[in-house]
Amino acid sequence: MLQIRDLNVNYGAITALHGVSIDVPKGSIVTLIGANGAGKSTTLRAISGIARTGGGSIRFDGEDITRLPPHRIVERGLCHVPEGRMIFANLTVRENLLLGAYRRNDKAAFPAELDYIFGIFPRLKERLGQSAGTLSGGEQQMLAIGRALMSKPRCLMLDEPSLGIAPLLVKTIFEKIVEVNRNLGITILLVEQNANLALEISHTGYVLETGRIILADTCANLREDPKVKECYLGG
Amino acid sequence: MIQFLQQLLNGLSLGAIYALIALGYTMVYGVLKFINFAHGDVYMIGAFAGMYITPYVWKILPQGADSSRFSWSTAGGAFAVLALSMAVCAVLGVVIERLVYRPLRERPRLTVLITAIGVSIFLEYFGQYLFGANPKLFPEILPDRVIEGLGDDLILSVNQVVVFAVTLLLLAVLCFIVLKTRIGTAMRALSYNPVAASLMGINNDVVIAFTFGLGSALAAAAAVLNAINYPAYSIDPFMGILPGIKAFVAAVLGGIGSLPGAVVGGLILGVLETMVVGYGSPMYRDAIAFAVLIAILLFKPNGLLGRAEKEKV
């Protein structure tokens, strides 16, 4: 569904990605793990069009989306939940959710989808009229995911959904990720620091090290890999 | 007391004009985080647009050019002049953004700021070339009349009331657009975080162009309302500079980026200016704005209603 070939990204003189290739098959959960500064966020930013690519190609559903502006990419059903969540703190929870559906015209379908989102994140329903800036970190993450679901994505890219969230809630959020993957058939590309959890719920995994993919395998194999064990799973 | 009330009324109607211009500064600041120093000159173009449009409007009015007495026809004519001038400036604002500011979108803020000053100078001298350097008289598009029976010395004219009413109407429409519509929500989202906005599928270029159009239309409205407010209003290509600066001060006073702030700042500045002229000396008419600017920058740089994290459009 998503094919990344030889992707390069430069920030000025710094090369953040050196020929990264990733395949995300339809219906799967693929995870990208790596240390701080490895280039995980940069990869997602390049895919969603908010970082300029310096070479390589990105295909989504067979179409080349390498040089499309971000709004055209969302339109095609590829949605990016960025690192740090980036909710609009000046807007209400409801407005945030509806912004997720900005490019859609089928307003009639919104109530049912909102209900689905409230089903997985009941907290959001209670906070609908509240300014999103007043939400806790965990609630903001739920909002960011809910908002992305409102775009009716076929593929969802999540950048560190566990960041700064209590372990118990992280577990819930990961369960919900698996749920939307299974029930809605949404393909998922997951970036995580928490490699343990990520490898547990994903099908395949890629290990990124200073801008290069050094390992790619099924998650079951990666979990047994000595290097992965040592560097990412804490021994 | 009567004199105070009188000054207050005059100050508020002047302030309404400043508020309308200040909104343009603050909206553009909201989405692009820079001060569009050419905004005062858009106001000037709005005035000339109104002046040139008026004869055409009068031609198609049932009563022709007879605007000396009030009739529904003249009122409709004045409204048409207002609406058409707003349309002209909306287009101008969009064109300026497209041709000048968009290519500089990724450049340092200072570059854009200096370019804005360049646009301002261009509009002034191109205006001089187009319209001539001599001041022109803005036609009286709405006959003025004093409202009787308010008391011995209190003078309130019909047109002052019109200025208030139209300003309120425009503010209501603006509120509706910003708070209730899809594009308005996009404006608020974009002003908070443009990257996140684009990830929502918002086309930032469209929203920014729309914001310029909206702000510029309000500047044109300010120009035409000013002409309605002051009979024998004379206009020239450099007329935008001072109101432009004052409205900028008003926007900073209210808190740049805050829409209610622009309105409050405009009204306060208008009243202050009128009071200074009324009780002090007309010599200080223009100095007060600068005094306010210095004071606000010293004591409350975020402005009266501006907060680091408040809604900024």
Ligand SMILES: Nc1ncnc2c1ncn2[C@@H]1O[C@H](COP(=O)(O)OP(=O)(O)OP(=O)(O)O)[C@@H](O)[C@H]1O
């Ligand atoms: N805007 C930028 N300008 C310059 N360098 C940048 C920029 N953004 C990222 N980088 C650099 O690119 C490299 C990859 O950054 P990236 O954010 O993709 O890492 P990451 O794997 O997501 O790390 P983390 O786990 O800390 O989020 C880093 O060395 C970083 O310093």
Ligand SMILES: [Mg+2]
């Ligand atoms: Mg990152």
